[in-house]
Amino acid sequence: xxxxxxxxxxxxxxxxxxxxxxxxxxxxxxxxxxxxxxxxxxxxxxxxxxxxxxxxxxxxxxxxxxxxxxxxxxxxxxxxxxxxxxxxxxxxxxxxxxxxxxxxxxxxxxxxxxxxxxxxxxxxxxxxxxxxxxxxxxxxxxxxxxxxxxxxxxxxxxxxxxxxxxxxxxxxxxxxxxxxxxxxxxxxxxxxxxxxxxxxxxxxxxxxxxxxxxx
Amino acid sequence: xxxxxxxxxxxxxxxxxxxxxxxxxxxxxxxxxxxxxxxxxxxxxxxxxxxxxxxxxxxxxxxxxxxxxxxxxxxxxxxxxxxxxxxxxxxxxxxxxxxxxxxxxxxxxxxxxxxxxxxxxxxxxxxxxxxxxxxxxxxxxxxxxxxxxxxxxxxxxxxxxxxxxxxxxxxxxxxxxxxxxxxxxxxxxxxxxxxxxxxxxxxxxxxxxxxxxxxxxxxxxxxxxxxxxxxxxxxxxxxxxxxxxxxxxxxxxxxxxxxxxxxxxxxxxxxxxxxxxxxxxxxxxxxxxxxxxxxxxxxxxxxxxxxxxxxxxxxxxxxxxxxxxxxxxxxxxxxxxxxxxxxxxxxxxxxxxxxxxxxxxxxxxxxxxxxxxxxxxxxxxxxxxxxxxxxxxxxxxxxxxxxxxxxxxxxxxxxxxxxxxxxxxxxxxxxxxxxxxxxxxxxxxxxxxxxxxxxxxxxxxxxxxxxxxxxxx
Ligand code: SF4
Numbered sequence: 001x002x003x004x005x006x007x008x009x010x011x012x013x014x015x016x017x018x019x020x021x022x023x024x025x026x027x028x029x030x031x032x033x034x035x036x037x038x039x040x041x042x043x044x045x046x047x048x049x050x051x052x053x054x055x056x057x058x059x060x061x062x063x064x065x066x067x068x069x070x071x072x073x074x075x076x077x078x079x080x081x082x083x084x085x086x087x088x089x090x091x092x093x094x095x096x097x098x099x100x101x102x103x104x105x106x107x108x109x110x111x112x113x114x115x116x117x118x119x120x121x122x123x124x125x126x127x128x129x130x131x132x133x134x135x136x137x138x139x140x141x142x143x144x145x146x147x148x149x150x151x152x153x154x155x156x157x158x159x160x161x162x163x164x165x166x167x168x169x170x171x172x173x174x175x176x177x178x179x180x181x182x183x184x185x186x187x188x189x190x191x192x193x194x195x196x197x198x199x200x201x202x203x204x205x206x207x208x209x210x211x212x213x214x215x
Numbered sequence: 216x217x218x219x220x221x222x223x224x225x226x227x228x229x230x231x232x233x234x235x236x237x238x239x240x241x242x243x244x245x246x247x248x249x250x251x252x253x254x255x256x257x258x259x260x261x262x263x264x265x266x267x268x269x270x271x272x273x274x275x276x277x278x279x280x281x282x283x284x285x286x287x288x289x290x291x292x293x294x295x296x297x298x299x300x301x302x303x304x305x306x307x308x309x310x311x312x313x314x315x316x317x318x319x320x321x322x323x324x325x326x327x328x329x330x331x332x333x334x335x336x337x338x339x340x341x342x343x344x345x346x347x348x349x350x351x352x353x354x355x356x357x358x359x360x361x362x363x364x365x366x367x368x369x370x371x372x373x374x375x376x377x378x379x380x381x382x383x384x385x386x387x388x389x390x391x392x393x394x395x396x397x398x399x400x401x402x403x404x405x406x407x408x409x410x411x412x413x414x415x416x417x418x419x420x421x422x423x424x425x426x427x428x429x430x431x432x433x434x435x436x437x438x439x440x441x442x443x444x445x446x447x448x449x450x451x452x453x454x455x456x457x458x459x460x461x462x463x464x465x466x467x468x469x470x471x472x473x474x475x476x477x478x479x480x481x482x483x484x485x486x487x488x489x490x491x492x493x494x495x496x497x498x499x500x501x502x503x504x505x506x507x508x509x510x511x512x513x514x515x516x517x518x519x520x521x522x523x524x525x526x527x528x529x530x531x532x533x534x535x536x537x538x539x540x541x542x543x544x545x546x547x548x549x550x551x552x553x554x555x556x557x558x559x560x561x562x563x564x565x566x567x568x569x570x571x572x573x574x575x576x577x578x579x580x581x582x583x584x585x586x587x588x589x590x591x592x593x594x595x596x597x598x599x600x601x602x603x604x605x606x607x608x609x610x611x612x613x614x615x616x617x618x619x620x621x622x623x624x625x626x627x628x629x630x631x632x633x634x635x636x637x638x639x640x641x642x643x644x645x646x647x648x649x650x651x652x653x654x655x656x657x658x659x660x661x662x663x664x665x666x667x668x669x670x671x672x673x674x675x676x677x678x679x680x681x682x683x684x685x686x687x688x
Pocket of ligand 1: 278279323324325344346562563564623624627628645646
């Protein structure tokens, strides 16, 4: 996983609550057996006017000029500003892969759905929870100010706006560590292989039916 | 010290190691695997030169991409076929137990786990699929994970997680006739919203839940994720144990007795404390119909499409407007006057034998409305299909003008050939009415199996409580 330290970038606003993972990456793209290439189909149903499919060249599709990702002012955005309960619905990590592949490094919202939030850390995408009022303020400013950028400092757990105003955010210590170091958490767990084996031995005594094999 | 909740007990039994900040290495007993969220995990494992920790914990099946029509010719769509073939190859390479596409036991992963007894009380159950919450109906701690976590469980049999908060949803009293597990859970979501359970594990309790069959409890827990909770739970009782007894993967003989004794403790203590509690009176719950593009956009069938102008919260009102525009519905229209183009009975929410029985009872002796282009029944598994056929349900459906299909996810999310065309409106027994969920531009209304069946006959939504009595033969 790539590490995360700082990010300074253009902010793109998705001004809608409860954006679900079906909207972030539509199901037809889940047929891929790869982990990359999802960025062109991020928010597919909103971004294009005609339906897409894995075998359709996206360059031939009609884009929806109304949709934020298609507006030049938000080109190359790396920070997504969202409303509450972002990423609800399915467990598809493809939603995170699509954001990451598009170039989004962090998502700011008043709240996230649990599985999505969790998945973010696996690809080095930083989900930041800020107060609803602060997020409201950011939505107002991003609309008013073309080229609105934010600076994110992970070690300090701080988001700073163009006026120099800063907002701190909470983050679990273990997750922060993994992001900063770009840790492979399977490697972390395997350091405790002994403890896993001990647990299994104990558990096998207490509840042997959990270890029955079936064909 | 207060007593423990069921969630507390399940959690404690699975701690391999806990850090001082609460970060926990949690042991996973059962890992269910399907074709969509596993290929990248198998690939990751191979790239890192790692092997699965405990093959015996895994059970795999392809369900999302499989065709529901004749399977003699295999899968026509090459992209879908590759995904299914990839799962087959991965399972063969590692020796993982898998029900292949033409195995009579094949079906939707959340239907076959319980059906086989592969889901047992007291287990931790994970799958790269959010509706893994279904298995919580057995008093198992079950939740959906992303693909990286699938790889993590492959390699370590553990997950790195933090404990969630305890929430209880109590449904007390007796529901009226025509009110099913689906209506109960939709009513709960309508009340607490799609983020109402975020950060919590929801235990469904109360006399109305106790009275539900295992299948209905699965329907309720299935949609815990639609209320924002990764896991739903129901305490173990006789209903649970009777259901599990004798299933192929369930313990037998002396081991069965030992297991049952242990399972009897899988309930919240009387003095357990919950961080959040919601209570609903079952008698006030009516059959439900969703009107928008989120499961929380739901109302009793007797209601009308709500008016966004009457919603004081600006963000919410905008959201409602956008939903109504997508759904092409005017505020104030009675839900019962909404006409449907297609009807889908299936999905891990409502494709078990009881669901099919209840829908078949409604269609018996009637014909699909001429306005309904397609009504399809997709059993949750090959075994459900076989059972239904032995009861003659397939014939009742066929006689009523329904299509009787092969098991799979089908039009729940339209990854195979079953889908809505743009603008089409569907009465569906599945769990998500998100934009485009059943096909680009498709419009989904979530209902119970009986309500879906009745809509197919009438051509529009009807109150199932009235339909039973007066529909002419
Ligand atoms: S039936 Fe629908 S919700 Fe259930 S596992 Fe399949 S796609 Fe997911």
